[in-house]
Amino acid sequence: MDLTTTYMGLELHNPLIASASPLSQTVDGVRRLADAGVGAVVLYSLFEEQLQREAAENARLADAGTESFAESLSYFPEVAEEEPGPRRYLSLLERSAAAVAVPVIGSLNGITPGGWTDYARAMQDAGAAAVELNISYLPGSPSISGRDVEQRHVDVLARVQDAVTVPVAVKLSPHLSSTGEMARRLDEAGADALVLFNRFLQPDIDEETLAVVPAFGLSSPAEARLPRTWIALLHGRVRASLAATTGVEGGGDVAKYLLAGADVVMTASALLRHGPEHARVLLDGLSDWMRQKGFASLDELRGMLSVAPDGDETAHERAGYVSALREANAGAYGPW
Ligand SMILES: Cc1cc2nc3c(=O)[nH]c(=O)nc-3n(C[C@H](O)[C@H](O)[C@H](O)COP(=O)(O)O)c2cc1C
Numbered sequence: 524m525d526l527t528t529t530y531m532g533l534e535l536h537n538p539l540i541a542s543a544s545p546l547s548q549t550v551d552g553v554r555r556l557a558d559a560g561v562g563a564v565v566l567y568s569l570f571e572e573q574l575q576r577e578a579a580e581n582a583r584l585a586d587a588g589t590e591s592f593a594e595s596l597s598y599f600p601e602v603a604e605e606e607p608g609p610r611r612y613l614s615l616l617e618r619s620a621a622a623v624a625v626p627v628i629g630s631l632n633g634i635t636p637g638g639w640t641d642y643a644r645a646m647q648d649a650g651a652a653a654v655e656l657n658i659s660y661l662p663g664s665p666s667i668s669g670r671d672v673e674q675r676h677v678d679v680l681a682r683v684q685d686a687v688t689v690p691v692a693v694k695l696s697p698h699l700s701s702t703g704e705m706a707r708r709l710d711e712a713g714a715d716a717l718v719l720f721n722r723f724l725q726p727d728i729d730e731e732t733l734a735v736v737p738a739f740g741l742s743s744p745a746e747a748r749l750p751r752t753w754i755a756l757l758h759g760r761v762r763a764s765l766a767a768t769t770g771v772e773g774g775g776d777v778a779k780y781l782l783a784g785a786d787v788v789m790t791a792s793a794l795l796r797h798g799p800e801h802a803r804v805l806l807d808g809l810s811d812w813m814r815q816k817g818f819a820s821l822d823e824l825r826g827m828l829s830v831a832p833d834g835d836e837t838a839h840e841r842a843g844y845v846s847a848l849r850e851a852n853a854g855a856y857g858p859w
Pocket of ligand 1: 544770789790
């Protein structure tokens with residue numbers, strides 16, 4: 524079965540990508556993912572805060588009497604394998620890119636258009652085939668306007684683009700007031716891909732211990748409906764590649780995202796739940812489904828169930844909403 528795919532200019536042997544997760548924290552982890560058959564691997568994210576801390580430390584050492592910034596770097600001890608910071612990340616990236624035949628994508632998580640964005644260049648130099656920019660910004664302050672949040676995305680993208688020549692993807696939050704317009708603005712600003720959507724860490728409250736506790740469960744296929752709806756709406760309307768992320772558990776979930784119009788489909792939870800080798804199950808499931816349906820290549824099916832660019836997007840959404848309500852009112856979930 525021909526599963527070859529182009530994703531933001533990268534030639535992939537199939538459209539399944541291992542998205543950022545702890546599975547890519549070691550070279551062995553990346554190798555396992557590649558051996559299981561994924562078309563590309565996105566490394567876990569390096570955070571703006573980590574980069575700022577390292578920059579502050581470099582500046583402190585430079586102030587403490589070294590003659591040049593470059594010299595000050597030599598004051599750092601050798602990087603230990605378990606050291607979680609930026610240097611270890613670059614080393615991991617370099618060794619992973621050398622170890623596997625599929626593209627390895629670096630991931631940066633940040634929200635301000637600051638100097639840390641230059642780090643994208645270091646990722647490129649270490650062998651990243653592309654950079655994924657993970658903008659996880661939840662505006663906690665009620666004084667921040669939606670326009671400011673959106674502008675931040677465009678500004679951070681511009682800074683990262685200035686730093687690299689490899690393609691840049693933007694991983695978006697589902698919590699934007701007009702996802703379509705944001706996607707269009709990022710597309711016009713030159714984003715090579717849009718990754719829909721990030722999943723957020725939403726702390727819980729433990730009523731017994733009276734404490735706020737971290738909560739980050741793995742996803743379920745029902746959560747794929749929101750990103751799938753947006754992929755269907757954006758397919759054919761933006762030049763950027765579209766990557767789907769969230770809720771892929773079986774080959775059928777990969778197929779549904781492709782039918783909606785995704786160029787590639789990412790997975791993290793299922794690989795964490797079942798092990799990296801589950802990638803093979805997803806790919807075999809996709810191929811079997813294509814054979815059953817009589818598709819010989821992805822081009823024949825990609826976007827088949829997207830919203831036509833000249834279609835009425837609001838009517839499409841309303842139709843789904845209204846028919847779902849009608850079903851509910853007709854007793855689909857009852858009797859209570
Ligand atoms: C344990 C865990 C760690 C993750 N770490 C990152 C990360 O470092 N950077 C990132 O962009 N996304 C990260 N993600 C999000 C995933 O890449 C993915 O977008 C999200 O989980 C939705 O896909 P899924 O339903 O296949 O898990 C993480 C997800 C999980 C479950």
